[in-house]
Amino acid sequence: MPDFTNKIRTHVVIVDDGSGVLIQPAKGDYSYVITAKHVLETVPESGEYKDIDDISVITFSDQTIELANKFISDNFDLAILVTQQRLDLDLQTAISRPEREQRIFYYGYPKNRRSGNYDDRIREFIGKVNETPDGRFSVSLQSRPDWSEISGASGGGIFVEIENQLFLFGIESRYEGSPGREFHGKVVCISMQTIERFIIESGLEKIHPPALNSFLGLVDKTFELYSQADDPENLRFLKNKLHERAAIIGATSEVNPMALYDAYKEELLIKESHIQNLHSEEMWIAYLEFLIISCLIDEKQEIDFSYVKDNSTRRRFLFSACKDNWIWRLMDIFRSDFRGLKKGGKIIVSTGDLNARMQAREPQLSNIIANIGRGRVDGLMVDSAIINPAIEFQVFHLTGLHRFCVLENENDFRRFYAGGVGCGEPELIDFVKGLYNAHI
Structure with missing residues (x-):
């Protein structure tokens, strides 16, 4: 497998207590941060979301990204943040839909790594697609991490390797089941097709090369x-x-x-x-x-x-x-x-x-x-x-x-x-x- 370290460090970011992914729309002088909407809540499970000025997005290199707007999905655990300036990004999205047994890579910033070694803040989880309900898909992670190992990585990117290149496949939404009682290492994800549909419904510029x-x-x-x-x-x-x-x-x-x-x-x-x-x-x-x-x-x-x-x-x-x-x-x-x-x-x-x-x-x-x-x-x-x-x-x-x-x-x-x-x-x-x- 090629080394995608620099690509991941460039595009996967910290969003408040969660994670997110940077990507460039086809047009416009701005970029997007895709994340799970629950990481933007003022209080967990409140359904109330922070003002744009109160949301923090930080890159791997500790640069703060200034935001201009936010769009919250009514139907999915999904949010699109619009940056004030266009960033230098080269990540592309996968066209294909998730299929059972498909190998994926999940990257985010777990809380238990944020205060440790600088280079280890991003964690890689490898897994396979398990189920593909409409608009979402679930992934079984090989290491079967418990909730504490994933907390803070919500909203992180799900990627797929195609012909030696890495493409964005979706974002992680939540740990499947009850974190305190189940230790199966499954996560629920939002598909790229759902993200693109929400972008269109929000009147934003599409994501394509x-x-x-x-x-x-x-x-x-x-x-x-x-x-x-x-x-x-x-x-x-x-x-x-x-x-x-x-x-x-x-x-x-x-x-x-x-x-x-x-x-x-x-x-x-x-x-x-x-x-x-x-x-x-x-x-x-x-x-x-x-x-x-x-x-x-x-x-x-x-x-x-x-x-x-x-x-x-x-x-x-x-x-x-x-x-x-x-x-x-x-x-x-x-x-x-x-x-x-x-x-x-x-x-x-x-x-x-x-x-x-x-x-x-x-x-x-x-x-x-x-x-x-x-x-x-x-x-x-x-x-x-x-x-x-x-x-x-x-x-x-x-x-x-x-x-x-x-x-x-x-x-x-x-x-x-x-x-x-x-x-x-x-x-x-x-x-x-x-x-x-x-x-x-």
């Missing part, structure tokens, strides 16, 4: 592979012109990552990829590149959602953060969702394989074709007219496509420059369009 807000923030991160050219100056003019087109697409409020996420969700992922990939900035950078190349070929500059839908009937984008050789995922690729993709459609995949070739070689593809044709693959998601997707669709890796179409022809781009007679922007766009159009 900033990359989902708009493509505009991703424009300068597109086509970075072109920088691997033997002489990157050969491709500077091309890269600038593609960025200009990306900015036009990014300015289209109707077409943005959040709208695409809501419309397609797992349809954007290679089969067996973790749903958390949908929050990956790399995915949305790759999708923007896919969209730009599609628009070049289709001679579109300004687009709307109807174009996105039409494009997906001819070209289908799929993503996985997996860094392995993408050819090893061919069967997963053909088991992905291709409903609506017409016969002869092109599949463009993007993965973490930095050395990806453009297409699979014939022997690997032949094995997949045969296995599908023999009926060894269940659950194909294709239209009724499609008999074998490995025959009727072509698959290209986006990184390999960029390398084959552009990097291997970089010297041919040297002649293009702004204002050049016969070698200006129109000729450049026609040239690069032809290179990509030969394949997709």
Whole structure:
């Protein structure tokens, strides 16, 4: 397991006699402190809560966080505190819902550790999800701590590890049962889905990665592979012109990552990829590149959602953060969702394989074709007219496509420059369009 010490120390805080978690909304000049509302009560079990000026939030490094507002849930042991300033945070939330036997990590500041060794103030509890009633879930902690070992950690963060990264899964609410008589080490937690729903109901900004807000923030991160050219100056003019087109697409409020996420969700992922990939900035950078190349070929500059839908009937984008050789995922690729993709459609995949070739070689593809044709693959998601997707669709890796179409022809781009007679922007766009159009 990677070392998440710094991430935990940055984001888990002391909230009065309890604990809480810092997280950043997608927009706004402020941050959130998520905690259990009972730690804010003036008197335990009174249902009366402290004024915002009387609530203390202290970080691991003993910095006091100034607060601007508080929001108390009527239905759950949950409170959202809004800070006066935006903090430097990088914690993301888990998309997936709690499942039985799922391994979690619980971090908070128990009272019995606050006056001891400075570095030991935060305690880690490891456990497994036990039950998942609506809006909540219970966790069995491995060490079976009693109430005195947890007191002060209420409101602390419940985290899950996904592909070597830590994500916020919820917050701890209370010890399950009667603390004086039961010593089973179970705690009741508030799910991230409940927290996000309360944030929306309170009229607050949603919690999701900033990359989902708009493509505009991703424009300068597109086509970075072109920088691997033997002489990157050969491709500077091309890269600038593609960025200009990306900015036009990014300015289209109707077409943005959040709208695409809501419309397609797992349809954007290679089969067996973790749903958390949908929050990956790399995915949305790759999708923007896919969209730009599609628009070049289709001679579109300004687009709307109807174009996105039409494009997906001819070209289908799929993503996985997996860094392995993408050819090893061919069967997963053909088991992905291709409903609506017409016969002869092109599949463009993007993965973490930095050395990806453009297409699979014939022997690997032949094995997949045969296995599908023999009926060894269940659950194909294709239209009724499609008999074998490995025959009727072509698959290209986006990184390999960029390398084959552009990097291997970089010297041919040297002649293009702004204002050049016969070698200006129109000729450049026609040239690069032809290179990509030969394949997709």
